Amino acid sequence: NMAPLRWGICATGLISQDFANALSLSPENHTIAAIGARDPNKAKEFAARFGIKTVLDSCEALGSCTDVDVVYIGSLTYMHFEHARHFLKSGKHVLCEKPLTLLPEQTAELLALAKSTGRFLMVALWSRFFPAYSRLRQAVTNGELGTVRLVQANFCLPVPEVVRLKEKKLGGGTLCDFGVYLVHLASWVYGGEKPLSVTVAGHVNETGVDRSGGIIIKYSDNRLASLTWSGDSGPATTALVLGDKGSAKLEDYFWCPTKLTLNGELIHMPTPPVRQGDKFNFFESGGLLYEANHVKECLEKGLTESPLLSHKECQLIHDILAEGHKQLGVDYHNLDA
Template identity: 30%
Template sequence: MTSLSLPDVLPAPRRPSADSVPSLRWGVLGTGWIASRFVASLQASTTQRVMAVGSRTQQTADAFAATHSIERALGSIADLVSDPDVDVVYVATPHHLHRAGALAAVAAGKHVLVEKPIGLNAAEAQEISAAARAAGVFCMEAMWTLFLPRFDVVRQVLEAGLLGEVHTVLADHGEHFDPPHRILDPAMAGGSLLDLGTYVTTLATWALGPATRVQAAGSMTPSGVNGQAAMVLTHAVEATSVLHSTLLTRTPTAATIAGTAATLTLPGPFFMPGDVVVTSADGSRSVTWTDPEPIGHGALHHSAVEAARCIGDGLLESPLHPAEAVQHNLRALDEVATQLGVTYA
């Protein structure tokens, strides 16, 4: 067993402050639950300016704009992406509409932040990223977890080699949903994989690299979407991730990254703000970083801060979550879907 000395304290996060990045003008495409929380987080915690909201109907755009004190409410994608007072578009439509919204924004010369998953599969992700590169605009998947201060602590622990040789990732994400929630609707690319499973596979491929082999088992709901999935991914040098997602039951949503010298634990929900615990392999010593941010979606603004930082620096993608990493994750999910017989309209 490898023995490395744990530090007395874990490293402090290096994320930029919200007021240190350019204040961009945002257009929000979509008026649902995640769009509402994203806008509230931006308005409460950043200097970013939400200038307009776009929806498929004028009525829903008007209602959203009134709720969030947004100046302009626009009743179509075209109107939003062509607005001259919008620098960057946040695509927060249902999954099956991400591709269309992202490509429309890119074609209009707008930078784009697309809710996860950026597309229904790796091919859509690659198409969106390629279009953005060709247009010379910034594009990023809004996998908010990776931009949290909590995850920069994890990033530094991994970079410093404090865990030794990392061989194992364990993670689950389970929530319970009742009809008529969109996650149960096959016409809206529902199911556990793209909503919940993408968190666990992103963590695994982020920590261990691309999956070289995928094995999956699962079940479907009466409505015809994936209800739960158990996944075993093999990565380089035979590292293994054991992952689970379900929309049938609430689970601990905890995660573990384990190495030969120490084990890093993320108490649930692992994908939100929270503590980081590193314990020596023999269990004799433990050190904890305590997150000052409360658990919840009030931290969604960190992905917008990262987008503004990158755009200000003239980058076309984030080094923390580049297009290649997104595609690695979606290729793993594509294989899981194939094995489980899951298709998206």
């Protein structure tokens, strides 16, 4: 029964709101010590909604806030690298929304910095900490599906109104927002193994970021992942894991599943419901509590990386995304170009 983990929240956007809401479901384990944001009015509003005492006038100020153990970074994608680097250098532990960065060399720099500062760093691939993902991994490793040969998954949702996905200057693009969940799932099923090859095709918009595409990841021993993402069509949001003796299906929505069909048997695993009188912005955001609890467990054990999502695998996932961007002709080195 350790004291509650003291969180600082960086940025007040929709995902930060849902994360704060999820933390509020478990006050014995988590407390939000401070909110940092560019817009002081939004920060004050956020603080009032979630009962946060300390309101800071910038995200960066969280780094020198002594009441904060760990910072949750919910800022726009293109800001993740600078924010995470600042907080690690300030001595804070970091849980950063996905993707960790837009460039694999930036991911490598952050992982090395976490190592050198002795701080915990994890990318917020919350899916991995859902009960359905634990049960799926168990089924794969203990042979319930025989030898798994194919992961087939779709993340296709028409989201024409989401500006941050369409604008390169905001670090947009659907592969690093939707596709990261697909790549992450394949990596989870195949135990973080480095693939033999990655083949990608897709459509790029006028600002220079992708809207849709397909990725075939070839692993050793006749194993494949076939993954499709789209911000222009859908919905198609399930995932199949196929072996030579059985199959598993993560039902809608595979990245935050409350249902797993395992060899024909449907298993229900509901997420924690939202607190009275409030609402989530995204599907099943009560499940954000799973990753928050995992961070707390890791910190209580003195770990600097998650045993379920190692730095090595984090780099691999971002390397696969980078290879996809290269093949698509999406270049994040200059966001204004």
